[in-house]
Amino acid sequence: MYWINGEPRQQLPLTDRAIQFGDGFFTTARIRTGRIDLLSYHLERLAQSAARLLFDPLDLAVLEREMRQAAEQWRDGVLKVIISRGSGGRGYSAAGCGMPLRILSHGEAPPHYPLWRRQGVNLTLSPVALACNPLLAGIKHLNRLEQVLIRTRLEQTAGAQEAVVLDTRGYVTECCAANIFWRRGSEVYTPTLEQSGVAGVMRRHIIALSTGSPFTLHLVDALPAALLAADEVIICNALMPVLPVNRFDERIYQDRTLFEYLRPSC
Template sequence: MNWINGEPALHLPLGDRLIQCGDGFFTTARLRHGRISLLPYHLERLSLAAQRLMFAPLDMALLAEEIQLAAESAVDGIIKVIISRGGGGRGYSMAGVSVPVRIICHSPAPAHYPTLMQRGVEMALSPVRLSRNPLFAGLKHLNRLEQVMIRAHLDRDGNADEALVLDTAGQVVECCAANLFWRTEDRVFTPRLNQAGVEGVMRRHIIDTLQRSTYTFSEIAAGPEALYAADEVIICNALMPVLPVKRIEARRYCSHQLFNYLGPYC
């Protein structure tokens, strides 16, 4: 089932800026028994993206109501919320653009995550680098061609489940569709996302959890060698929600200490 501006719908006008130039942003949430996991984080993410991308103000109360109605109707699976700037304007100009369009989509939950949780994720270093741009860093905007190409290389090569993705300066950023953390003894790290990458809601939830724990936590800029030297690596997103990493290239990991600690919280 799909909804546009609160009404069941399947089609978007061809003049919508989402289609014309990817002018929008989104969030993807886990739905269980009619409830959205981490809904406040998802709503905050959408509100922040609207502000930074200079959208007309969103009616967050109305959006939250529509999300909840969709969740109650769909019960289980995935709820994806897409916000388009709407129709209008000429070329790239926002002048004369109408109010934002709210799109909500439901789909089944991924079937492969339980298998990966049991056997661990195998990762390969991606040849595709993420461009650095502080204006868009952290946002889940609709311009995802970099991720499309990262996934294309994974699918073509067929030697890994996920990718370790660097930026154009050679710093670790994220995976194709997940954030990552690594542990060395009692210290836990995650990449700083001030230049590139997506700040996922599960990433934020894990950071909040670690800051209340006995682990020492830091967001840092680091190259891939930091992960190769780590005792353990995990990846996360709102749907997984947390998976242990078994291998990155030739480096193998056997510890599940952090994964086991985070499990009850995620």
């Protein structure tokens, strides 16, 4: 089921800029028993994306009400919120566009995540690199062709459930559909995401949990060798929400100290 600007609809005009140019952004939230996990983070992320992409300001009160109503109706699963600039403008110009279009949809929660949470996952190094662009870094915009290529190549790789993705400088950035953290001793690291990648809401939650924890968190630019030297690696997104990593190519991890610390709060 889809809602568009608060009404049950499943059609967009072909002139919509989300279709024409990928001119928009989105967030994907987990619904449990009618409530949205990390709702305030999702709303802040949408507002920040609108500002970064020079959209008209979102009516967050309306959007929050629609998200809550959708969650109460659907009860469990996944709520996806897409914001399109709508129709208007000439060519790439956004002049003449009206208020942003709000598209809400529901899906089932990925059934494999609970199994992966118990068993852990294997990672491989993706041959597809992310372009560096600080103007778009961190935003979950609608231009996801890099992720499509990463996933397509990953599906051709036996024995790996996710891929470590580098940027074009060679630094660890994220996974195809997850952020990544690694630990060495009591030091925990995650990519800065200043040049590329998606700043996920679960990543933000884990960063917040690090305050007052036994761990010291560092935002870094790091080469893949840092993962090979780590005691532990985890990946996360709003739906997983956090998974332990068993292997990165030939490197095997057996320590789950950070994962066990985070698990009750994620």
